Amino acid sequence: QVQLVQSGAEVKKPGASVNVSCKSSANYYMHWVRHAPGQGLEWMGVINPSGDFATYAQKFQGRVTMTRDTSTKRIYMEMSGLRSDDTAVYYCAKGEGDTWAMDVWGQGTTVTVSS
């Protein structure tokens, strides 16, 4: 049974950076999705199993970096230049086979951006 365990909640000031981690049982394609208050789900990007390729939603290009440590099976999502509208729950989610579906989700990490 695949489980994804994410790091704890973060509180950051505007302009700061945040690094959220996700621990997996194996190296899969891993997506990051966020859910802002009162909004829908928003796909941010995906990293491949070996960690040598990541692709990002256009909205986040230049501000988000996804990396992974294959030896520890941890995946990281770093976002810089935080703004108040980045306040959201951030999820890692395992890619399903050869589709864009996401079949296992982490428990979510709340990131609050406030001065």
Added chain:
Amino acid sequence: SYELTQPPSLSVSPGQTARITCSGNTLPKEHAHWYQQKAGQAPVLVIYKDTERPSGIPERLSGSKTGTTVTLTITGVQAEDEADYYCQSADSRGTSPLFGGGTKLTVL
């Protein structure tokens, strides 16, 4: 920009059938997937590849596709089905995932 369109809300009584639609021009050639998200919880994949049901998902949840519209059908709605439901497919170029705006299902 390309969008997947869902109704914002739907209300049904227990035991009735709920049908949640999602429309998009690329749906005839791209798979659609559905997620259930209950308040304060992570999303759960309930339908993938238009009609497939992951293990552990009740048979009363089913998916279908006709042209540019996919539908999530919940037969015999129960109180526990109250949640937000999101469709997901690919963007207009098929190069990245895209979520619909979500539908809030209320069980009366």
